[in-house]
Amino acid sequence: MSARARETVREIETPGGPGRAHIQRPTRPRGTVVLGHGAGGGLGAIDLAIAREVLVGAGWAVVLVAQPWLVAGRKVAGRPPTLDVAWVPIVEALMTGRGRLPRPLVVGGRSAGARVACRTAGPLEADAGLLLSFPLHLPGQPEKLRAHELALAPTPSWVVQGTHDTFGTPDEVRRHLSAGTTLVEVPGAHSFPKGSRAALTEALGTIAGMLPG
Template sequence: MSDAIRHAVREVETPGGPGRVHLDCPVSPRGSVVLGHGAGGGLGAIDLAIAREVLVAAGWAVALVEQPWLVAGRRVAGRPPTLDAAWVPIVEALMTGRGRLPRPLVLGGRSAGARVACRTAGPLMADAALLLSFPLHPPGQPEKSRAHELALAPEPTWVVQGRTDAFGTPDEVRAHLPSGASLIEVPGGHSFPKSSRSAITDALSAVAGMLPV
């Protein structure tokens, strides 16, 4: 990345302990994208890494958020209410006060992070959402649908979904997309292999060109 990109790591206190933000910010950002990780891993997921690269290169400030459970070294994510309770003050801290990030605000993340973004989009007045590997249901349990969470996503929303995702195929997710939402299929399952890098890069480059400014 260019030397003109400001890199910062910031800890934010939340009801569940400190969360950690990894921020990459151009000199004059077009807006802000805040992304959360999944329940089974951190910020090293290939789709999060590519989203950071592509969106920063397109002029957006990108904040990757580590939930308090991960910062504390725990292996298991907390329940959804605790994830939301930590996420909201972290995003609010980024968007208010001295040094605040600019709007429009795009919320998102992968898997569990995408669910958090949907559930909190309203209270945080998100202008758009970017959902990576949205987990529509647990593997093999389509009856335990999370379509009600996807319905909370703001307009516009983009979903990047693997063709063989056991948590919800593109066709399954497409059937529950809310108004103003679009889905882009890419090769791979719920966790993308390195071979999907090119397709994910193309998908996220396309999204970057459509985000509201």
């Protein structure tokens, strides 16, 4: 992580209660990447941590957003509409007003956070997407696809998917990619193990060099 990056934490009110934005901002950021977490975990996932480290090092302001349910100490996420209703005002608050973060705006996250980013990319006028472990379907239920959400990803977007992800293998995800969305395979499952660190760092470093900004 860049030594010049300044770290701040903002609590932002939403219809579902306060969310929390953990901001790493270099002195002169190229743009802003806002990432959300999964439905069963917090901000400490290895792919989120590496994404922040790599992208801040590449000159981007990076924000990891804790949804209100996580800030409140609950263990299970709310229904998708409640996540969207919280996410949109958080991102809008970060990108407007005094102290706003600069565009271009890249939205994304891991798992459920990636779904939220896709569903709300249009209203937020996002410039690109970074989707980590996109959950195309529940394990063992490949017929219940979320391809319609993946289709809402901004252009360009990148999907970083584990080779053995039971929520959607790279081959499954690839069949549902829109033009302008690139799939990057990384060894691992839906939750990447520590052994995936080097591959994730390489993949995200390559993506950082391709983001519009």
